[in-house]
Amino acid sequence: MKMVSRLFNLEGKVIIVAGGAGQIGFSFCxxxxxxxxxxxxxxxDLELASEKLQILNKSNNxxxxxxDVTDELSVKHLFEKVRHQYGSIYGLVNSFHYKGNSRRxxxxxxxxxxxxxxxxxxxDAVSDVNLKxxxxxxxxxxxxFRENKEGVIVNVSSTYGNVSPxxxxxxxxxxxxxxSYAATKAGIINLTRYIATHYASDNIRANVLSPGGVYNQQSPGFIENYCRLTxxxxxxxxxxxQGAIVYLMSPGSKYMTGANLVVDGGWTAW
Ligand SMILES: NC(=O)c1ccc[n+]([C@@H]2O[C@H](COP(=O)([O-])OP(=O)(O)OC[C@H]3O[C@@H](n4cnc5c(N)ncnc54)[C@H](O)[C@@H]3O)[C@@H](O)[C@H]2O)c1
Structure with a gap:
């Protein structure tokens, strides 16, 4: 295997992508x-997840x-079921945020x-989903992760967890x-640092990915303003x-923990 393939190889690794039906979440999957x-x-939203999975026209795992990330029991059952079905858990990506009661x-x-x-x-509603x-x-x-003797966490924050909207x-x-969005997204960054420093000795790494805004049928005026500032x-x-998530999840980033990878087209650079 080429060095570069080994560096980013995730063969057989069991990774949970929470919020995986979302715009960014699904492209992570x-x-x-x-x-x-x-x-x-x-x-x-399993309906949305199934729709997207059907469109994905190739064999996949x-x-x-x-x-429901706000429900302690739902979270507990997920991990139990995945461990039971797949034998081990290697990675966790937290890529959800409060969306209200409807799809939009x-x-x-x-x-x-x-x-x-x-x-x-x-x-409370926003904090419950984003931070809790x-x-x-x-x-x-x-x-x-302790049982697996290795674990990788990526918590998804936002440009607005780093700077004010x-x-x-x-x-x-x-x-x-x-x-509520700005405050909870900032909280995620220090929660991740806490995990990184307290669990490094268990071979658990935790990093943040801070994305910038994604095209999603916003008004032309908004898009123009956003692009001007990017x-x-x-x-x-x-x-x-996608490059960032593979990097953060794979051995390519094995000396990286407690960090915040900002991928925002340069929004926070000036
Ligand atoms: N899309 C952007 O422009 C953008 C920009 C910066 C940061 N982000 C961050 O990136 C991450 C992913 O964003 P996205 O664009 O994929 O979002 P999205 O709105 O497309 O999807 C969010 C997903 O989270 C799920 N979700 C909501 N509440 C949940 C709950 N209680 N339990 C389980 N799942 C729940 C939704 O069903 C949905 O599938 C989020 O953390 C978001 O804050 C997004």
């Missing part, structure tokens, strides 16, 4: 299975599991309210990036993060 992994696509967030909801009137219910969900998934993974790009649409001059396609 595609590339990880391509690198040889047995991927467990775990998501609240992706198995669907229902998961209700733009009339108070999710987008400004800080001074931000409702506690919205704060990431905590529960990481907590549950540790004994399985730039409110000038949203115009008068009523849509923005709220305080040195590479465009928003991302989900595939733009």
């Amino acid at each position: 595609e590339i990880l299975t391509d690198a040889g992994a047995q991927v467990i696509l775990a998501d609240l 992706i198995t669907l599991f229902k998961l 967030l209700d733009t009339t909801s108070n999710f987008f309210a400004p800080l001074e009137s931000y409702p506690m219910e919205a704060w 969900g990431t905590f529960l998934m990481c907590r549950e993974s540790v004994p399985y 730039n409110k000038s790009i949203y115009g008068e649409t009523g849509i923005n990036s709220p305080v 040195p590479l001059g465009r928003m991302a396609e989900p595939e733009d993060y």
Whole structure:
């Protein structure tokens, strides 16, 4: 095997991708299975996951599991079932965020309210998924990684976990990036550092991937504003993060833990 293939080889590794039905999450599943992994696509929305899996017109090693990351028992059962079915667990990617009750967030909801009137219910709902969900998934993974004598965690944050949202790009649409998202995405970064430093001696690595915005039928005005503030001059396609996830999951990054890999077209560089 060529050195470069060995470096990024994930043959037979069992990797859970939580939020794997999402835009970025599903492209993670595609590339990880391509690198040889047995991927467990775990998501609240199995209908969406099945639709995407059907479109993926090639044989693959992706198995669907229902998961609610806010529910301790659901998280526990996922790990038990995967361990039972596949014998070991090597990796965990936490790639979910609060989406509201529908597939697309209700733009009339108070999710987008400004800080001074931000409702506690919205704060709690977002924190439950983004931060508590990431905590529960990481907590549950540790004994399985110890048993496997190796484990790799990638927690997905965001540009807005690193810097504040730039409110000038949203115009008068009523849509923005709220305080709950920024705060929880920042929390994920230090949660990951905590895991990295406290579990390095168990051969568990934990890193953050901070993506920038992905094209997703946003208004032309928003896209124009976003691109103007991005040195590479465009928003991302989900595939733009595939190299990063293979790197972070594979032996290619074996000396890397507690780090935050920012892949944002340069947004945070100026
Ligand atoms: N798409 C972007 O522009 C962008 C930019 C920066 C960061 N991110 C981050 O990247 C990650 C992936 O984003 P995406 O674009 O794939 O998001 P997405 O909205 O397309 O998908 C999110 C997935 O999370 C799942 N989910 C929501 N609540 C859940 C729960 N309680 N339990 C289990 N699954 C649940 C949803 O069903 C959905 O499949 C997220 O952490 C997001 O914050 C995305």
